[in-house]
Amino acid sequence: MSNISILNKEKCRIFLLEKGDTLRQMYADAFKRAEYQLITPFSEKEELTDKLKNEYVDWCVLSLDSFRGLNLTEILENLFSSSNNSDLLISFINDKVDDNLLPILFESGIFCNFEKSYTIAPFEEQLSFLLKYVHLYKGDFTLISAEYIRSSLKRRKFYGSLLDFEDALQEVYPGNHLLLIKLCEAQCLNSKYGAAVSSLAQAEFIEPKSKPAADLLRKKYLKLMQEDNVAIANNILGIKDCLIIDPDTDIHHNVIENLSKLGISECQCFENGDLAYKYLETNIEPKLIIMEWKIPIISGVALIQRIRTKLGFNQCMIMIISSLIKKHDLSLLQEMGVDAVLEKPFDASQLAKELIGIIHHSLKPSEQRSLERKIRLFLANNKTGEAERMIAEYVNIPEISNGAKLQIRAEYEYSLNRFDDALNHGLEALKLCGKSVILLTLLGKCFLKIKDFKNASSAFKNAHELSPYNVDRMLTLISLYIEDGSLEKATEILQKVKTVDEKRQDVIEIECRLAIEKSETSSATKLFQMLDSLSGIVGMINNDAVSRIHSGKYEQGIKLYHQALKSLPEDSIEYCAIVNYNLGLAYARYGDLDQCLNTLIKINPPSTIKIHQKYLSLQEKVRTSINNGTKLEFQEMAVKKVESVPAEDKVTYTFEEIIKKFGIKKGLRCCYKIYYRSEDVMKL
Secondary structure, eight states: OBOGGGGOTTTOEEEEEOSSHHHHHHHHHHHHHTTOOEEEEESOHHHHHHHHHHSOOSEEEEEGGGGTTSOHHHHHHHHHHHOSOTTOEEEEEESSOOTTHHHHHHHTTOOEEEEOOSSHHHHHHHHHHHHHHHHHTTTBHHHHHHHHHHHHHHHTTOHHHHHHHHHHHHHHSTTOHHHHHHHHHHHHHTTOHHHHHHHHHHHHHHOGGGHHHHHHHHHHHOTTOHHHHHHHHHSTTSOOEEEEEOSOHHHHHHHHHHHHHTTOOEEEEESSHHHHHHHHHTSOOOSEEEEOSSOSSSOHHHHHHIIIIISOOOSSEEEEEOSOOOTTHHHHHHHHTOOEEEOSSOOHHHHHHHHHHHHHHHHSOOHHHHHHHHHHHHHHTTOHHHHHHHHHHHHTOTTSOHHHHHHHHHHHHHHTTOHHHHHHHHHHHHHHHOOOHHHHHHHHHHHHHTTOHHHHHHHHHHHHHHSTTOHHHHHHHHHHHHHHTOHHHHHHHHHHHHHHHTTOHHHHHHHHHHHHHTTOHHHHHHHHHHOSOSHHHHHHHHHHHHHHHHTTOHHHHHHHHHHHHHHSOTTOHHHHHHHHHHHHHHHHHHTOHHHHHHHHHHOOOOTTSTTHHHHHHHHHHHHHHHHHTOOOOOOOOOOOOOOOOOGGGOOOOOHHHHHTOOOOOTTSSTTTTTOOOOHHHHTO
16 A cells, blocks of 8 residues: 655656656656656657556656547456566546546546646646655555545535445554545535544544644634533444453453543453353443454454344454464454454554544444445345345446355355356455455355355355364365365364364364264264264264265265264164164165165154154164055155356356456555445446
8 A cells, every 4th residue: 555665756656647748857857856857758658658668657648639539447357467577556647637537547546637737837836746745645545545536425415425435444554644624624525513523523632733623613612602511522433332252351440541631431351251241141232342363262263253143142243352363363353243453452542543444434334334234134034035126236336246146145155055157246256355264154155055065165165274174164174175085184174173162063074074984982972972962973974975875875874874873872862763663774775685674674763753663664664565466666856946147148267267267355555445436426
């Protein structure tokens, strides 16, 4: 996001494109008078493009006259991609300020815009204005570009778009006092005076030197809100309660003291994850949780996953305060819904800045995040009609990227069991957006459904690399490794899972399954006894055995049934009967009726259990077939067909090729993906 080469006037290399000889020389002179030394002028865009491919350039300043009638967004993308400088800056010189064109250019990642001048003084004035902001923002080109967008939107009185833009900047720069002042003005221009008062209070708390600028805005917009000023200043964050989890009680006192200054008066403190979780189980969802990453009894990872999934607390904001966060933890934290990470030791200003940032992010969700949350909630509850209507609204929002729209469509198709369609949409989204944990996990699930275990494994491995400690995904990887026969790899990942949450029932189930696979009978028996219910593990074993038998691995499937029977506790009569019945059924399907009958008569299930009648029915059918010398017929379940996309519309997917590509992300190129054209701009 930041590149200080433009401040080094001796070394900054500038390419200048202008058709007119006189103007080209004038612009070059202006840069030289600003003490830039390495300026290369061009009259033809083709010559500049060729040079750009072979030479390292810091800044291209291009007259739009050279690109009339051409697709500027494509040209920009080609210029960015052909340069061997990933931090290349591109500026345009317009004949006049075109407020219809500028939004498109800044959306595509340009640095700044110069209004065309036919004398040197006005151009030098614009260059001086630019360099003033370069120094003010210490070479942060996103913030510099923001000044141009802000000026354009205010000039055209697009105040709604301005507020959207300032909110988007808050996501990239949480708690920046300069941007909070800018946000306040945008809120005032949209008559959101209460929010504006809060933004000013936050800016002044973070940086007391903001007071003169804040007072100017109060005088201009907020004269009638003196009482509100006092009330909001006493509760800057707008929330009252917080849960603090840290084994260090000194941290409790430190955080409570700082939170009280921000207006948070109700704090509950715990020294370990177990006590915190028990409290949360019996109380309402708090507004804010501040916690250490490494906590006793229940780990930080396990606690957050339980809070988000088991308790369903998805509205509360979570901040991690720790000196023990590793780089690979960050993706997992983001995936689990952690809002901010603050490194110990910290001061009051740092804590306030992060909290103000997550307040803006969490209490004012963007339209995109809000719709995505609603769509996923509808899909989870099988309300596909409501989800479809919401998706229709979602895809018509211009500021949402095509990649995000394709991903939502893929999730919708997956919920309808249209796995090929979901896969094609998901792979197209991957091409546009690059790797993301959620998307890779969805693709892995799609590959599993169509029995493409190689690509499923690859997708889950890639997601695992981005976020190595997601328990659900690690369990899926273990299952894939077991199915593949890679028991050492499965064991290795299992050990990592157990460091996160070894008491989870599905963790014990997968460990039991692995022990059965490795013929570790006594270990498997102990693990069976640790489970609250055996239904899940018995169903898992049966599905695994059936899958192997159907794929031609008959002996492996039969062996798995036998190992399970050896491992099940003797008092698990019903589950022993179920596994034994399925073993007999497998023999029968394979045509070994004698072995089937011998298996069934080994266990005589009591009439009180559900499977008793099935035992009697299968035994009777087998005896009849043996006596008559006939083959036992089985009624196969019909496979329901679902509509799919036409063959000509399908994507030929090469997952491994796509996965190697990465897209540029928000804020890496000036205001790219931060500023989007809004409805009112696009209609012009």
